[in-house]
Amino acid sequence: MGPAIAPGYYAIAFRKDQEPLAAQFDAALDRLASQGQLRQIYEKWHIWNKHQEQLLGGEKVDDFLRESGRQWTFRRYFPLLLEGAVMTVRLTFLSMLLAMALALPIAVMRLYGPAPLRLLATVYVEFFRGIPVLLLLYFLYFGLPVIAETYGLPLSLKLQPVMAAILGFGLNYAAYEAEIYRSGIASIPVGQWEAGASLGMTRLHTFRRIILPQAVRVILPPTTNDLVALFKDTSIVSIIAVEELTKQYQILAKSSLKYLEIGVVTALLYLLMSVPLGHLSRYLERRRGRGR
Amino acid sequence: MSGEMQVVISHVTKRFAQRLVLDDVNLEIDAGQTVALIGPSGAGKSTLLRSINGLNTFDEGAIRVGSHTLLPNRSHHGCPGARQVRRLFGMIFQDFQLFPHLTALENIMEAPRCVLGLSKADARARAMRLLDRVGLADRTAAYPQELSGGQKQRVAIARAMAMEPRGLLCDEITSALDPELKSEVLAVLEDLKRDGLTLIIVTHEIGFARRAADRVVVLAEGRIIEDGTPSQVLDDPQVPRTRQFLSQMLV
Numbered sequence: 001m002g003p004a005i006a007p008g009y010y011a012i013a014f015r016k017d018q019e020p021l022a023a024q025f026d027a028a029l030d031r032l033a034s035q036g037q038l039r040q041i042y043e044k045w046h047i048w049n050k051h052q053e054q055l056l057g058g059e060k061v062d063d064f065l066r067e068s069g070r071q072w073t074f075r076r077y078f079p080l081l082l083e084g085a086v087m088t089v090r091l092t093f094l095s096m097l098l099a100m101a102l103a104l105p106i107a108v109m110r111l112y113g114p115a116p117l118r119l120l121a122t123v124y125v126e127f128f129r130g131i132p133v134l135l136l137l138y139f140l141y142f143g144l145p146v147i148a149e150t151y152g153l154p155l156s157l158k159l160q161p162v163m164a165a166i167l168g169f170g171l172n173y174a175a176y177e178a179e180i181y182r183s184g185i186a187s188i189p190v191g192q193w194e195a196g197a198s199l200g201m202t203r204l205h206t207f208r209r210i211i212l213p214q215a216v217r218v219i220l221p222p223t224t225n226d227l228v229a230l231f232k233d234t235s236i237v238s239i240i241a242v243e244e245l246t247k248q249y250q251i252l253a254k255s256s257l258k259y260l261e262i263g264v265v266t267a268l269l270y271l272l273m274s275v276p277l278g279h280l281s282r283y284l285e286r287r288r289g290r291g292r
Numbered sequence: 293m294s295g296e297m298q299v300v301i302s303h304v305t306k307r308f309a310q311r312l313v314l315d316d317v318n319l320e321i322d323a324g325q326t327v328a329l330i331g332p333s334g335a336g337k338s339t340l341l342r343s344i345n346g347l348n349t350f351d352e353g354a355i356r357v358g359s360h361t362l363l364p365n366r367s368h369h370g371c372p373g374a375r376q377v378r379r380l381f382g383m384i385f386q387d388f389q390l391f392p393h394l395t396a397l398e399n400i401m402e403a404p405r406c407v408l409g410l411s412k413a414d415a416r417a418r419a420m421r422l423l424d425r426v427g428l429a430d431r432t433a434a435y436p437q438e439l440s441g442g443q444k445q446r447v448a449i450a451r452a453m454a455m456e457p458r459g460l461l462c463d464e465i466t467s468a469l470d471p472e473l474k475s476e477v478l479a480v481l482e483d484l485k486r487d488g489l490t491l492i493i494v495t496h497e498i499g500f501a502r503r504a505a506d507r508v509v510v511l512a513e514g515r516i517i518e519d520g521t522p523s524q525v526l527d528d529p530q531v532p533r534t535r536q537f538l539s540q541m542l543v
Contacts (some may be wrong), residue, residue: 013542189389191385191387191389192389192391194347194383194385194389194393195383195385195389197346197347197374197378197384197392198345198347198378198382198383198452199378199402199403199407199451199452199455200375200378200379200403200407200455201402201403201406202375205406205407209406210391210401210402212394214391214392214393217393
């Protein structure tokens with residue numbers, strides 16, 4: 001853990017129409033504080049420090065919050081958001097690379113593999129397309145180490161959060177990409193295979209040099225589209241403690257209470273990256289018809 | 293030499309579902325012959341042609357090309373016999389089937405490089421020579437979609453010729469072309485015929501068959517119903533079915 005960057009606060013929230021209940025809580029807390037019991041409780045849980053005295057010393061919480069909001073200037077929170085954005089981009093591209101690397105063999109197995117491999121590939125696609133990526137992330141991050149422990153495996157299977165995230169999204173998106181690749185490869189007319197065969201080319205050579213280059217043009221626009229989707233989906237990994245852009249926003253907004261301001265900046269950061277990617281996708285779509 | 297390239301089709305039969313597409317077809321074609329396969333659509337002309345280089349399978353009989361024999365009911369993909377036959381016979385398709393992501397030159401260079409193992413420079417020189425021969429020396433860098441139909445088909449012929457085959461199988465290669473473009477493609481074929489290539493041509497161009505073919509074979513309902521010189525078959529058909537077909541063609 002790094003050094004503390006800002007004080008945090010515990011607060012109890014009440015519904016607006018329950019002011020009397022809130023007042024009762026306030027009174028109870030004041031009583032605990034004045035009798036020293038609150039300090040005892042805090043010390044028991046090792047969360048007592050000198051700042052608590054200041055709080056109890058009568059300074060109003062409101063003032064503290066206002067003060068911390070003032071401390072969280074744009075110049076202070078923006079670099080942290082940028083760090084989150086860099087992590088988001090890294091997650092997106094590494095996950096997509098993994099997904100694409102897995103997707104091609106899966107697609108080829110589904111199209112041309114012998115029956116057992118074809119079934120295996122189909123099961124893969126159906127499984128990873130059918131479960132929520134959130135569940136997959138939980139399993140990879142929290143579940144795998146438990147399995148290793150339970151069955152006494154020699155390796156720990158405890159993944160770094162970032163590794164778990166890349167693996168989870170890679171496995172998940174590989175299923176989607178495999179389907180895109182499959183339909184893209186299947187869309188190339190059978191006559192192209194026959195032309196290759198009639199020239200004496202092997203099936204493999206025809207696939208590699210004739211079919212695949214043409215399929216790539218069909219595949220590229222929807223793949224780029226998925227890249228944009230993945231880019232935004234990566235925000236889910238905040239649940240396994242990866243500090244990407246959305247997680248940074250959560251942390252910063254909670255500390256500063258500038259939910260709106262930092263939210264707008266965060267959204268702008270997302271848009272700054274996703275909009276050009278979307279344009280790239282549409283550009284590739286247009287270019288496809290020209291067939292070069 | 294001629295024995296090496298003889299094509300012998302014996303008792304070839306093929307069914308699609310219940311329908312008999314080829315019905316006990318027997319045909320011998322000598323090296324250097326130009327044979328026009330004509331007949332009504334659905335007669336099995338293309339099926340027969342595609343069986344010769346293993347693009348189609350058949351159910352009974354055998355096809356011998358030179359010393360290689362193709363047998364029934366085998367997938368000819370990767371079968372060594374089929375690959376050898378494909379080295380002897382190039383194939384030209386009705387819809388060209390040029391590789392759209394490659395230039396005219398690259399279309400021709402691909403197979404010599406990967407199948408024959410030619411160096412890039414050698415493959416390039418061969419492709420240039422062939423493009424020049426089919427009158428497209430100035431379109432080397434053009435992509436297929438930038439070429440006219442006639443030009444595409446001439447590139448396709450050059451592509452097949454780059455493998456230095458002993459013959460060409462032509463499957464209705466002018467059917468997708470405008471009349472004025474047909475002649476430029478047929479002129480290329482007549483030029484190749486002079487080189488001594490064996491040409492087996494499925495065509496609807498009765499005029500071309502008359503002018504260029506040594507032999508005209510008429511197929512109807514999966515059977516060979518007439519076989520002879522162009523003047524015998526086209527001017528003096530012996531079978532009523534041939535007369536009926538020819539009269540329809542001339543309308």
